[in-house]
Amino acid sequence: MTTDATITGGMNAPAVAGASAIPQAELDRLTDDIVAALKSVYDPEIPADIYELGLIYKVDIDDDRKVAIDMTLTAPGCPVAGEMPGWVENAVSAVPGVQSCTVTMVFDPPWDQSRMSDEARVALDMW
Numbered sequence: 001m002t003t004d005a006t007i008t009g010g011m012n013a014p015a016v017a018g019a020s021a022i023p024q025a026e027l028d029r030l031t032d033d034i035v036a037a038l039k040s041v042y043d044p045e046i047p048a049d050i051y052e053l054g055l056i057y058k059v060d061i062d063d064d065r066k067v068a069i070d071m072t073l074t075a076p077g078c079p080v081a082g083e084m085p086g087w088v089e090n091a092v093s094a095v096p097g098v099q100s101c102t103v104t105m106v107f108d109p110p111w112d113q114s115r116m117s118d119e120a121r122v123a124l125d126m127w
Helices: 024-038 084-093 118-124
Strands: 004-007 056-062 066-071 100-105
Touching: 024 056, 024 084, 066 084, 084 100
Parallel strands: 066 100
Antiparallel strands: 004 056, 056 066
């Protein structure tokens, strides 16, 4: 039976939940590196990364180091909706130790500004 580690994204620090066959030190490194990879992806129209914007809803790392990500967009009609999942897959797939990455676009719950971190609020001057 495969168990998963889950990183929850958004304005909270990543939390890892669930039992995993991956050694804790490696899981911690993978978690940090995946979050860093997510922070390297930006919507071209917004000067804040997708992680700090709260667009990442869930990241699952299975025992085979395959990563599954649920993410959303600030608006369903976003002009880069077709491209952004590929950017995320490429960024996370490049993390050492990650075997593969799949991204699922979700719109429930809908994104709103309350999901943004303080860092994103400062970048966007949205206080």
